[in-house]
Amino acid sequence: GQNIDQPTEMTATEGAIVQINCTYQTSGFNGLFWYQQHAGEAPTFLSYNVLDGLEEKGRFSSFLSRSKGYSYLLLKELQMKDSASYLCAKTGAGSYQLTFGKGTKLSVIP
């Protein structure tokens, strides 16, 4: 199957750190994307992991464990503008197709 699971909603305080988890079925898995989507807009690319480990990119970091079918997106020094939905998506071997999770709506509060 293609099940990708992530929490529906999260709330965090401005300046804090938040971790958004994503689990997926590992069959046919190639790589894992994270996208940010503001309401009414198209998704924008945040990160891509294909190897195990943590990749840091400024305030955002993404982690992947291929054997566990697990990834997380870590957002540091949260800002109000980080309030958005965060979509976890995977690709299969030999394919550009993205299969998305339902997204996690993050609300950053003062």
Added chain:
Amino acid sequence: GAVVSQHPSWVICKSGTSVKIECRSLDFQATTMFWYRQFPKQSLMLMATSNEGSKATYEQGVEKDKFLINHASLTLSTLTVTSAHPEDSSFYICSAPSAGGGLAETQYFGPGTRLLVL
């Protein structure tokens, strides 16, 4: 970076009419483009894969006769919603892998087209 455009950004139409949505890769060629649909508070669902010069590949449950896809050039794919009904009201988004990219390259999304069928 790579840019994908969509036109129109907003469409309001009467039930029974057909609506055409264009997806263009502005600074790269895309032999493959993807069409997604997103209902409110839900994630993106892949509808079909558009292939330049050949027939589109539709996901299970998507009616190919209702959602016509034409990928006539390396920079343009069109999605036509035929005989649109209120339940077709949704946010339609296209994407394309960047030119020359391997699988590690990101897909670039168009800004989306919001369709409202009255």
